[in-house]
Amino acid sequence: MPEQDPQRRRHNFEEVPYGYTEELALLEARRCLKCKKPGCVQGCPVNIDIPGFIKLIEEGKFIEAAWKLKEQNTLPAVTGRVCPQEVQCESKCILGKKGEPCAIGRLERFAADYAIKKGAINVPRLPPATGKKIAIIGSGPSGLTVAGDLAKLGHSVTIFEAFHVTGGVLMYGIPEFRLPKHIVQFEINYLRKLGVEILTDYVVGKAKTVDELLCGGYDAAFVGTGAGLPIFLGIPGENLIGCYSANEYLTRNNLMKAYLFPEFATAPIRSKCVVTVGGGNVAMDSARTAQRLGARSIIVYRRSRDEMPARAEEIHHAEQEGVELMLLTNPLRVIGDKNGRVVGLECIKMKLGEPDASGRRKPVPLPGSEFVVECDTVVPSLGNRSNPLIPMTTPDIKTSRWGTLICDPDTLETSKKGVFAGGDIVTGAATVISAMGQGKIAARSIHEYVTTGKVSKPVAKTETAENDKK
Amino acid sequence: MSEITFTIDGVEVRTEKGDTVLEAAQKAGIRIPTLCAHPALEPYGACRLCIVEIEGLRGFPPSCTTPAAAGMVVKTKTPQIVDLRREVLKLLLSGHTSPCLVCLHRVQCEKYRPVSSKAGKTTRCFTCSNRDQCSLRELAVEYNIQDLDLPIIYRNLPLERTDPFMDRDYNVCVLCGRCARICKKIHGSAVISFINRGKNARIGTAFGRDHTEADCKFCGACIDICPTGSLTDRFAKWYGKPDEAPETNCLICPIGCRMRVKLKDGNHIASTMTDFTREARLCAIGRFVVPQLLNGPRRLKTHKIRIADGLINASRPDAVRGAAERLAKKAGDSFALVTHSQTVAEEIYLLKKFTNEVMKSKNFFIAGTDGEKVHLPAGIKTLYMTGDLVDGLAGLETIIIADMLPSAAQQSADVVLAAAGLTEISGSFTNAAGKIEELDAVARPAADIVPDWRLVCEIAGQMDAPGFTFATTRQIKAEMTQKGEAFTPGVMPDPSPLNDTRFLPRWYRGHLMSDIVVSLRALNPPEESAVQETTETTALSPFKVLEKIEVVANTHETTIYAPAIAEKCQPGQFIIAMVNEKSERIPYTIADFDRANGTITLVTLEAGRSSRDLALTARGDSLAHVAGPLGMPVEVKKYGTVVCAGGCYGVGAILPIARAMKEAGNRVICIEEASSHYLLYWQDKLSAVCDELLIVTKDGSAGMKGGIQEVLAMLVARGEKIDQAYVIGCTFMMMLVSNLAKELSIPTQVALNPIMLDGTGMCGACRVSLEGETKFACVDGPFFDGHKINWEELMSRNTSYQGVEIEALPQKGVKLAHTCRCEKNRH
Structure with a gap:
């Protein structure tokens, strides 16, 4: 797929891949074998009719292809960009056995973008209103999916969002150059057209609690509040000025648009050298953002490249843009000056030892290999714990020892009647599409619950995305 | 004699x-x-x-x-x-x-x-922005004034910030009359003078008009001669005391006024007259606009090269190399170089030499200072220009622009070089009177930014052209003298901009200056501005401002309609507010709430851009966003004797806590701290919810002299057993009180207000250390045990964005939200 030149894009926040042209899309769609028993659909957490939409592209019916996507997937323009297709649909593609699998993700993005560009929104005819009210808490990928599916079934849906902007991690976390924010807002506007009510600046738990919502006229509630509690390194010097969680580093730029300071009032983080600690997709996002803000950008990761949880494509993009990788390196202490500002990160070299519980080889320090990386900003990007707000304010909801909500894996009903959950608040930090897959399951359960009062296990167990990559 | x-x-x-x-x-x-x-x-x-x-x-x-x-x-x-x-x-x-x-x-x-x-x-x-340069303060320290047995009279005059470039706060004025006298001395008739008599005497314009209406020339002499912080330069004021003040000349118009350049960290933040005489006066451009051209947010700070269809940032060597590559083999009359006259003679000479000798072209043009763009003759394919100076770039194959400010033309450029200019360059300038002034480069631009002549030398060097190995403008001048180059003076502007703001220079390097320095539009008729003012889009919101008053100076009481928050909020909680869609998310403690009417009340101080936006709202406006209630409420129960102490905005914040503690059956002692009697407010509201209200002021003008800690010590000395204390105010005050409370073993909860971003526990910006353990003030707080807090770290973290915050402050004049007297007298 054509991409922005790395030398150019390392300085701007515009999207990296340009997307297929019509010609390229037609060529790629022709490669699809339209299998009778398509493996790709099984690989898709939201069960998109993949051969179906690709066939429409092949026929030149781009808008119809986009509508086909929308039947199963509330956010095709988003997932076409951020899904790890290489371990999902595309990994199951027959073509992949001998050569390159069909580029399902890129085709998905092409069709969705085409419809957005043409303004061709197909609002399906909605069934008669059921009169059932459902509260969705959190407007991230899982909440948006539940909202879309339930609205299409005729329920009255309200989304409660604590931030001033709808979209959750799609807005605050994933940077503009990976997921343009107008695309997210376009997809959310589609939900509004379906009749979904969205209340921003509403902190459920602090304003009304889940119990109060259920007593106050809502028939069911879905909790999709995500994993938003940053994990720090737990090493000395972490509270020095210049040490930021990846959440803060990204939120300042993505949600608050600090890179447009002073037009936007939120102060930017101006650095000469940023060290991002971690090897996941969020670390890549932070490091690439740092690069774009004009800093030297270094990633420190304690294992080797093969163990990095980030998508290969993201690591590749980061390196192309000039992000430096310091592998097998573990931070020991953040060093500050007399004004309490970061001036360096002391690290130690590591080597890989025996595999640990996760199956990955455990890194062990090499004594005497300590060294200091001079930098003025350190961004620990070690993942997030689940948001504690709902468990704290909903006494009878059960949580695991990691703070995630305990749910029936097949129905996603929580220990509290009428309350369902999905996404990172259930799985711990995972991917956009796995959250959306859970949204689909929860929507099915909620529909059954509000119409029949019961929740049954689905006949054929739906495959949930289990990889832990974001 | x-x-x-x-x-x-x-x-x-x-x-x-x-x-x-x-x-x-x-x-x-x-x-x-x-x-x-x-x-x-x-x-x-x-x-x-x-x-x-x-x-x-x-x-x-x-x-x-x-x-x-x-x-x-x-x-x-x-x-x-x-x-x-x-x-x-x-x-x-x-x-x-x-x-x-x-x-x-x-x-x-x-x-x-x-x-x-x-x-x-x-x-x-x-x-006070003038704290480090205040004559009165120096005298008070010299004369060791420790006590004031006279009350401080605070007149609460409105802050005048409607005019361009200057803020006026006559509450600080000591009526020395320097400003009015210098105005009369320089301009013959004074724009400002003493008005009113006796204790109402003050400085002002006739009929209370704005200075723009009162024919002020904006020479800035009144600001520079004021011994206090009454008159301030809006752009420069928060940068603090300048480090150096060397002299050079203004290059904007041929008059070439001599000026003193106030430098902070090498940046030109203000220019002042070299002498307080009519002859030495400056116009508004020299005094106020030049610093903003150089150090305003729109200054070009990076070089750029075109790759494919976009411009990318580049280092100076890369950009120079890129320019040299693009100019190679382009020699001949298809090349043109366009520069401007607002620079030193050496630079113009060198650019001409480059055009003639390296590019072998006779097409060298100097644009005038009137904004008239150069029309290129037919056949030009390659252009090098030092500003936004050419009309019609269509048909050009290569464009190289060296500039200090952004322009639309740069979108079509192949290379954009960020250049130095004005007070950042040295050389000779022949003023309109024919006098040759030798200028020194006094301001220091960023490391990678150099004058145009040096850029051209570097490009010529890359092209292996001989004769461009100059290290200083002095060397260039020597060559000019050797060749018998004439130093021709510019044309004296008539009428002079020094006498009438209508005739101020408007253009610099082909940029309309009022597009760059917005406050200049108040002096230049706006219809000539090329850029339409952007209107901010604020989404409709339910967060309507129902009441808004400045309860005491710089302290604002805002009542907002927010029923979902009012219904649930508890004493001690806070909200996150955004005044408009481009605001920061700023936490404010809820000072009061009315569940029946669905309102919350905030008491806020103006202390930067976002709190200023809130301070400038008026009844009937709506805030874009208000989220809450956030944070953990205080634990309301029967403790025995509870002290609720507040200073500044914290006086508002302790009200609901005192009320709840009283209702829970405690004996409640409220302490209100203020610097002086004129900053006390809500004594009636506090009295109504406590058993005893104690007032303490730093100057002793009301109640005890000192701070909350002195009152706590007094309470203990008189035999009070304090079972629990709540302290809210600035971090410094809470630190002092907590330190004493720890000694006196008084259990103390303080409400911390560190920098926050989301306020819901997501970012960790607000982390504080309590005996080595890290907590998030937004979700774990805002109340913490004052005995355990690492105060040094907290104070240090609060300075994270100190420099950047100054840049965020708007420079345009604004009207303060209308506050009518009837409201003011309500308390």
Whole structure:
């Protein structure tokens, strides 16, 4: 797929891949074998009719292809960009056995973008209103999916969002150059057209609690509040000025648009050298953002490249843009000056030892290999714990020892009647599409619950995305 | 002139006849303190600080108005005079916002808070932008004024910030009259003068008009001569005391005024006259606009090269190489170079030499200062220009632009070089009078930014062209002299911009200056502006402002309709507000709430851009976003005796806590702390919810003298057993109180207000350390055990964005939200 030149894009926040042209899309769609028993659909957490939409592209019916996507997937323009297709649909593609699998993700993005560009929104005819009210808490990928599916079934849906902007991690976390924010807002506007009510600046738990919502006229509630509690390194010097969680580093730029300071009032983080600690997709996002803000950008990761949880494509993009990788390196202490500002990160070299519980080889320090990386900003990007707000304010909801909500894996009903959950608040930090897959399951359960009062296990167990990559 | 001889403090002094005693003393190096006197002004005798004793004369005549006479015996430092002077000084301080000067904790305060708070109205030294340059403050320290037995009279005049470039806060004014006198001296008739009489006397314009309407020339002399923080330069004020003040000339128009350049970290933040005379005066462009062209947010700071269809940032060597590559093989008359005349002669010479010798072209053009763009002759394919100087770029194959400011033309450029200019460059400038001025580069741009002539030398060097190995403009000048180049003067502008703001220069390097410096639009008719002012889109929101008053100076009480928050909020919680879609998310403690009417009330201080936006809202406006209630409420139960103490905005914040504690059956003692009596508010509201209200002021003008910690000590001394204390206010105050409370073993909860971003536990910006353990103030707090907090770390973290915050402050004049007197008297 054509991409922005790395030398150019390392300085701007515009999207990296340009997307297929019509010609390229037609060529790629022709490669699809339209299998009778398509493996790709099984690989898709939201069960998109993949051969179906690709066939429409092949026929030149781009808008119809986009509508086909929308039947199963509330956010095709988003997932076409951020899904790890290489371990999902595309990994199951027959073509992949001998050569390159069909580029399902890129085709998905092409069709969705085409419809957005043409303004061709197909609002399906909605069934008669059921009169059932459902509260969705959190407007991230899982909440948006539940909202879309339930609205299409005729329920009255309200989304409660604590931030001033709808979209959750799609807005605050994933940077503009990976997921343009107008695309997210376009997809959310589609939900509004379906009749979904969205209340921003509403902190459920602090304003009304889940119990109060259920007593106050809502028939069911879905909790999709995500994993938003940053994990720090737990090493000395972490509270020095210049040490930021990846959440803060990204939120300042993505949600608050600090890179447009002073037009936007939120102060930017101006650095000469940023060290991002971690090897996941969020670390890549932070490091690439740092690069774009004009800093030297270094990633420190304690294992080797093969163990990095980030998508290969993201690591590749980061390196192309000039992000430096310091592998097998573990931070020991953040060093500050007399004004309490970061001036360096002391690290130690590591080597890989025996595999640990996760199956990955455990890194062990090499004594005497300590060294200091001079930098003025350190961004620990070690993942997030689940948001504690709902468990704290909903006494009878059960949580695991990691703070995630305990749910029936097949129905996603929580220990509290009428309350369902999905996404990172259930799985711990995972991917956009796995959250959306859970949204689909929860929507099915909620529909059954509000119409029949019961929740049954689905006949054929739906495959949930289990990889832990974001 | 004949000389006379007399004695001062026993020293024989010779001086010219006609000198005043003060002048004679100054010539002899004998210090007599002054305030209203200024070397540039006629003797005035307003402040009476320079009083002396003269044998044979009754009373204590001011030395500034007393002519020296032969044989006089003058004493300046007798105990009686020093004593009198201290009294005079106290009188002056009682009309100034001076509680910080007599505060017991001043030294500590200045150690922990080295930078003033960016307030609107100046209520005390800590909120004054002029703190480090204040004459009155220096005198108070010199005369060791520790106590004011006179009340401070605060007049609560409105802050005047409607005019371009300057803020005026006459509450700080000591009526020395310097501003009005210098205005009259320089412009013949004064725009500002004393108005009203007696205790209502103040400085102002006739009929209270804005300065723009009152024919102010915006020369800035009044700001520069003001001994206090009454008159301030809006752009420069929060940068603090300048480090250096070298001189150079203004290059904007051919008059080429000499000016003194105020530098902070090498950046030109203000220019002032070299002398307070009519001849040395500056126009608004030299005084205010040049610093903003150089250091405003729109200054180009990076070089750029085109790759494919986009411009990317590049280092200077890369950009120079890129330019050289694109100019190679383009020699001939298809090349044109367009520059401007607002620079030094060496630069123009060198650019011409480059055009003729390296590019072998005769197409060298100098654009005028009138904004008229150059029309290129037919056949030009390659263009190098040093600004936004050419009309019609279509048909050009290669465009290289060296500039200091952004332009639309740069979108089509192949290379954009960020250049230095104005006070950042050295060289010769022939002014309209024909005088050749030798200029030094005084301001220092970022490391990678150099003057145009040096860029061209580097490009020529890359192209292996000989004759461009100059290291200084002096070397270029030597070559010019050798070749007999003439230094031709520019044309004197007529009418002069120094006399009429309508004739101010409008263009710099082909940019309309009012597009770059927005406040200039107040002086230049807006219809000539090429850029339409962007209107901010604020989404419709339910967060309507129902009431808004400035409850005391710089402290704003805002009541907002937010039923979902009002229904659930508990004492001690806060909200996150965004005034518009481009605001920061800022936490504010809920000061009061009304569940029945669905409202919450905030008490906020103006201390930066976002709190200023909130301060400027008016009844009927809507805030874009309000989220909450956030944070953990205080634990309301029966403790016994509970102290609720607040300072600044915290006075508002303790109200709901005191009320709840009282309702829970506690004996509640409220302590309200303020710097001075004129900053006290809500005593009636607090009295209604507590058993005892104690007032404490830093200057002792109401209640006890001191701070909350002094009151706590007093309570313990009188035998009170305090079971629980809640303290809300600035971090510094909470630290002082907590330190004492720890010694006295009083359980103390403080409400921390660190920098936050989301306020829901997502980012960790607000982390604080409690005995080594990290907590998030937004979700774990805002209340923490004051005994355990790592205060040093917290204070340090609060300075994270100190420099950046100044840049965020808007420069355009604004009207303060209307506050009518009936509302003001409500409390």
